[in-house]
Amino acid sequence: MNFFGKKSLTLDVDIHSHLIPNIDDGSQSMEQSIEMIESLIRLGFRKIITTPHIHPNYPNHPEVILAGLSKLQKELIKLNLDIEVEAAAEYYVDQQFHQKVKDNDTILSFGGKHVLVETPFINKPAFFESAMFDLKASGHTPVLAHPERYVYLEGSIEWLEELKDMGVLLQVTLGSLGGYYGKVPEQIGNLLLKKDMVDFLGSDLHRPSHLAYLEKGLNAKYVQRALKENRLKNCLLL
Numbered sequence: 156m157n158f159f160g161k162k163s164l165t166l167d168v169d170i171h172s173h174l175i176p177n178i179d180d181g182s183q184s185m186e187q188s189i190e191m192i193e194s195l196i197r198l199g200f201r202k203i204i205t206t207p208h209i210h211p212n213y214p215n216h217p218e219v220i221l222a223g224l225s226k227l228q229k230e231l232i233k234l235n236l237d238i239e240v241e242a243a244a245e246y247y248v249d250q251q252f253h254q255k256v257k258d259n260d261t262i263l264s265f266g267g268k269h270v271l272v273e274t275p276f277i278n279k280p281a282f283f284e285s286a287m288f289d290l291k292a293s294g295h296t297p298v299l300a301h302p303e304r305y306v307y308l309e310g311s312i313e314w315l316e317e318l319k320d321m322g323v324l325l326q327v328t329l330g331s332l333g334g335y336y337g338k339v340p341e342q343i344g345n346l347l348l349k350k351d352m353v354d355f356l357g358s359d360l361h362r363p364s365h366l367a368y369l370e371k372g373l374n375a376k377y378v379q380r381a382l383k384e385n386r387l388k389n390c391l392l393l
């Protein structure tokens with residue numbers, strides 16, 4: 156139920172979160188993961204694709220992520236929590252990632268070879284477009300995480316329009332639309348929604364303190380409008 160007493164529309168599938176305990180800067184324990192997953196169920200989510208970092212600070216291998224997923228799934232069964240949980244990853248685009256793509260290494264993907272990628276917040280890597288080109292050539296569909304939060308865009312969405320033209324999809328974070336990251340990400344997120352440039356919304360849930368902003372974002376005007384007009388791809392992943 157939202158502020159006006161109307162029933163809010165829900166997103167069904169989350170494609171970005173850090174819910175496998177102790178492998179990145181997300182959940183710090185199984186108990187914390189369960190607490191966050193119970194909240195996602197309460198908010199109407201029916202499926203979670205969780206995406207641990209593969210980043211210089213968290214150099215997770217696919218085997219580590221999949222082993223963590225299996226432990227989490229067993230715990231959900233034990234607690235009789237009715238939600239589907241899969242895992243992919245959030246890849247930090249650096250030279251190492253670009254090399255992995257060129258070498259045809261295993262890349263964790265979701266929903267038909269979609270790959271979630273991020274850049275540093277301050278500087279855009281000079282080779283980003285070339286890495287995306289190679290990722291697409293290897294049969295994957297890149298999805299750029301939280302484009303509204305990159306400081307180097309300086310409030311302009313011009314580069315994001317170019318990325319969309321080259322086939323990079325965009326995932327805006329619900330917390331940005333709920334005001335968690337400040338005015339500029341909220342404004343850019345809303346602008347991208349208004350211009351119908353958002354392919355996916357995601358929670359980017361790391362810790363329980365994110366949940367209130369996530370819920371606020373879910374009930375935000377332009378999110379509810381996009382859900383009503385069926386303009387997001389999240390539900391296609393059910």
Ligand SMILES: [Fe+2]
Pocket residue numbers: 171172173245300359
């Ligand atoms: Fe993330």
